[in-house]
Amino acid sequence: MIRADFHTHTTYCDGAGTPREMVEAAYQMGYTDFGVSGHADFSFCDPGFGMSDEKLAAYKRELEELREEFRGRMNIYIGIELDGLGPVQKAEYAIGSTHCVEKDGEIVCVDDTEEKLEDAVLRLWKGDWYAFAADYFKTEAKVYERTGCDFVGHFDLLTKFNEGFCHFDETKDAYLEPALAAMKRLNDRGLPFEINTGALSRGYRTQPYPSRILLKELCAMGGRIMINSDSHSPKTIGFQFDSARKLALECGFKRVCVLAPGGGFREVPL
Numbered sequence: 001m002i003r004a005d006f007h008t009h010t011t012y013c014d015g016a017g018t019p020r021e022m023v024e025a026a027y028q029m030g031y032t033d034f035g036v037s038g039h040a041d042f043s044f045c046d047p048g049f050g051m052s053d054e055k056l057a058a059y060k061r062e063l064e065e066l067r068e069e070f071r072g073r074m075n076i077y078i079g080i081e082l083d084g085l086g087p088v089q090k091a092e093y094a095i096g097s098t099h100c101v102e103k104d105g106e107i108v109c110v111d112d113t114e115e116k117l118e119d120a121v122l123r124l125w126k127g128d129w130y131a132f133a134a135d136y137f138k139t140e141a142k143v144y145e146r147t148g149c150d151f152v153g154h155f156d157l158l159t160k161f162n163e164g165f166c167h168f169d170e171t172k173d174a175y176l177e178p179a180l181a182a183m184k185r186l187n188d189r190g191l192p193f194e195i196n197t198g199a200l201s202r203g204y205r206t207q208p209y210p211s212r213i214l215l216k217e218l219c220a221m222g223g224r225i226m227i228n229s230d231s232h233s234p235k236t237i238g239f240q241f242d243s244a245r246k247l248a249l250e251c252g253f254k255r256v257c258v259l260a261p262g263g264g265f266r267e268v269p270l
Contacts, residue, residue: 002268004258005238006035006077007095007153007194007228012059013039013050015232019059023066025234027074033258034237036063037079040089045100045107056080056089075261081153084143093259096149096191098140098157101132110136114161121167129168133158134178141182144189151226151257152186154196154209163205170211180217183210187223192257192265195248198230201239208244212251219252224267226257245270 009015010022017025019036026034038059042050051059060078067076080091084098085107101108103124110117125132136158143149156179159170168175186193195215199205210218218225227244231237248256249270257265 002033002258002266003029003031003238004033004035005031005229005231005241006033006079006093006226006259007037007081007196007198008035008231008237009038009081010036010059012055017232017234019062019066021234022231022237023070023074023076026237027070029237031074031238033075033077035077035079035093035259037081037091037093037095040080040082041087042083042099044086045083045109050086051080051089053089056091060091077259082147082149084139084146088147093151094147094149095151095153095194096143096147097153098136098143101136101139103135110158111160117161118167130172130174133168133175137178137182141185144186144191149191150259151192151194153194153228154198154230155183155186155193156210156214159209159211160199160204171213176213179214183214183218183223184221187218187221190224192224192226193218194226194228195244196228196230197239197241197244198232198236201229201231201236208240208247212247215247215251215253224255224257224265225253 008022010019039050041052063078078091079093081095081097085100108120121132196209227241229237229239255267256270257267260266
């Protein structure tokens with residue numbers, strides 16, 4: 001049985017564990033395949049956040065050393081999480097994510113704090129959360145063209161602070177139409193979409209990204225999925241993967257994608 005997780009973070013960006021601590025934790029959990037995916041340089045939005053080119057080089061060196069150490073015991077992959085508005089730095093694989101939206105010359109981070117996002121929607125979108133969502137998904141739709149990513153990270157990250165639909169209704173056409181347009185455009189590129197449990201482990205949500213309704217639509221499109229934790233700590237690697245697998249099956253998926261050591265993806269039964 002393949003046990004795998006390809007969206008994780010270390011102390012090279014905003015994670016709490018070193019690369020060694022993360023790799024050793026995954027190995028002790030019985031993982032066969034493990035990827036680290038540090039945030040790319042994010043200084044366009046938050047100065048000092050993410051990995052500079054110099055830090056990225058050190059990150060790669062350390063993970064290459066760990067890969068040699070664990071060779072034959074666990075496959076280690078060296079990744080990077082790119083933002084659609086940020087610089088495109090290179091690693092062995094890339095996650096394409098939308099953390100930010102540009103509006104009237106201002107960069108708005110959608111997952112910083114709820115208070116900051118509420119203020120931005122009030123000022124820049126006149127309090128219209130559906131207009132904000134439409135702009136988010138227009139940006140998300142272009143994430144492959146801007147980054148050349150290998151798979152899509154937390155597709156509907158803008159819902160991080162919307163538990164219980166406290167700001168907008170995720171079942172309304174005003175939300176779903178731009179979301180599905182972006183999903184179709186990315187799916188047409190052949191990109192897998194991750195089921196991401198990171199907001200569960202950090203207490204923001206009770207369901208993974210993407211939402212159940214979006215996962216069902218992705219399945220109907222013939223889309224592919226991965227299951228990743230977006231872990232920022234050794235303790236949350238593989239967080240609630242059993243629940244994520246159950247959700248995937250309920251939405252109609254039969255198989256899940258994992259990275260292959262020689263490049264590309266393998267598909268394995270859920």
